[in-house]
Amino acid sequence: MADVTLKGIVKDFGSTRIIHGVDLQIKDRELIVFVGPSGCGKSTLLRLIAGLEDITDGDMFIDGDLVNQRSPKERKIAMVFQSYALYPHMNVYENMAFGLELSKHSKEDIKDKVMEAARILELTPLLERKPKQLSGGQRQRVAIGRAIVRNPKVFLFDEPLSNLDAALRVQMRIEIAKLHQDMDATMVYVTHDQVEAMTLADRIVVLNAGRIEQVGSPLELYHRPRNKFVAGFIGSPKMNFIEAQVTGVAEDGVELSVIGSDPVKVAVDPTGLAVGDKVEFGIRPEHMGSGTEGELSGKVEVIEELGESHFLHVRLTDGSLITVQGRGDATAKAGESCKVKLDCSHAHVFGGDGFAFSKLGTLGQHEKTATLEGA
Amino acid sequence: MxxxxxxxxxxxxxxxxxxxxxxxxxxxxxxxxxxxxxxxxxxxxxxxxxTGNYFSIFKEQPFGLNILNSVIVATSVVILSLIIAVTASYALARIHFRGRGLLLMTILSVSMFPQVAILSGMYELIRSMGLYNSLPGLIIPNTVLTLPFTVWVLTTFMKELPKELEEAAVVDGASPLTIVRRIFLPLMWPAMVTTGLLAFIGAWNEFLFALTFTLSNEVRTVPVAIALMSGATEYELPWGNIMAASVLVTVPIVVLVLVFQRKIVAGLTAGAVKG
Known part of the structure; x- marks a missing residue:
């Protein structure tokens, strides 16, 4: 197992730059997740690590060795593809054995390794089957098995669960998490699903348009997003952004008037802010409440019931639409006026450049252990 | 109604x-x-x-030899063109290089030339290579004739194979030749059987080259042999013999098609529905 270091990695397709100088240090035995909207370059970055694409500029090290010019095999990586990419004409055993066969392992050695992987992934009864006789989840397990048998330095997963249905996805997610614990392997995992990212990752890398927006533990990204993009991308439903004006600046935070409300206090570092500045106030749906009292007023437009909780989509007086989460069943009705209460200890303030003003106060347990890195 | x-x-x-x-x-x-x-x-x-006609065709001329010639020519053409076409289609379908589209279009347009147009040029080539009036002199032109179609069909088919399959093989450490041999070939059997069979039929029935590039009856293929059958006198056209010979040489083709029928259907639709 090994660490992976990316130094100023650049990738051009023709004249289009897809990856703009990425620096990243992936630690030994870490499960790191690349997440971002489609077209952000997360899969390209993974393929660059795999060696399936040539690096335009920059250096890549695996286990301390410069691997820019090396083939995927020489990099000792294994990759699990979104479409599984099983060899359709080979049965499960042959699929897993293929790579070992090519690297001239002995028959007994191949058999031992394949049987071991099949045992771990509960594929033993299926070894004689062809891929088309397998279900989606079983195919994905074979694809993972094919990666395991080669005992790679780094596992690469390219959206491995996005072809599965919701229930199976949850199950496979847990299996991958378990696999990571058991194998103690370095894993890089690409997904557009932020739930997968939050639940699996030791650290998440948020990518946008070929650049790293932020690197950190899941909770660090959730509680302390570096900018508006990360704040909006992590969390579902996404964070609400509301226009606000600074009405007071103190050492322990700023006072804001959110669309004409009475001043609310947010504990952020006020450096660079002055009374009268326009900022954006960011707050997640789960940190607000609706009722008869609150700082903001608006009208309920749509109600979404989930059973254990509900979402109110509220049109505020300035015309913006925000989402408010509540526990249990909704008591409000669509079309009614309501007040929205803000829990400002969880609020964020973003400047005109989209960057967040760093939060003051004690860090949570998870945030303490996390280290701030990134672009 | x-x-x-x-x-x-x-x-x-x-x-x-x-x-x-x-x-x-x-x-x-x-x-x-x-x-x-x-x-x-x-x-x-x-x-x-x-049934007299069926026996007389073998007595009056070396028709058995003609059939053997046809089998040799058609089989060699199929084997040669498939080997060349599979390797060429891998490059044309999977490797990006400058002028790839132009090359593909050239291959397609070459196949549109009428055979007569290249006949005299091909004749000179065959003569200069010293292959006139020999079986290789028929195998090479027929291979050239069938290659554009074979390459085109196999390239289209190869493009349909998922790219991840090749990448998975690359990650497994396979060289391009291993990928073609171990991964693509087994998946391309239906397409290979289809194109191979069509190439076989084309070479089996080919007349113009076979007529022009041969001189003696011993190296003629079946279509020419049939066309040049003569009766006992110059006033007699041996219709009975001609028909018997025609029926006889159609049988192997029909058998081949029936044997590979299911594969052909699979090959023709393989691009449409990915399994």
């Missing part, structure tokens, strides 16, 4: 189509069993039955 009328019209159409497509073959078979004066009986029904 009621249902009955519709089905009457439908089956009338079917009968007409079947008669038009089958009648020439039927008539050839019926004629092949006639002899002497009977040959000029215009009746469409079998009026006499004699």
């Amino acid at each position: 009621n249902r009955q009328m519709k089905s009457i019209l439908f089956y009338t159409l079917v009968v007409v189509v079947v008669i038009f497509s089958v009648f020439p073959f039927y008539y050839a078979i019926v004629t092949s069993f006639r002899s002497g004066q009977e040959l000029f009986n215009p009746s469409v029904f079998p009026t006499s039955f004699t």
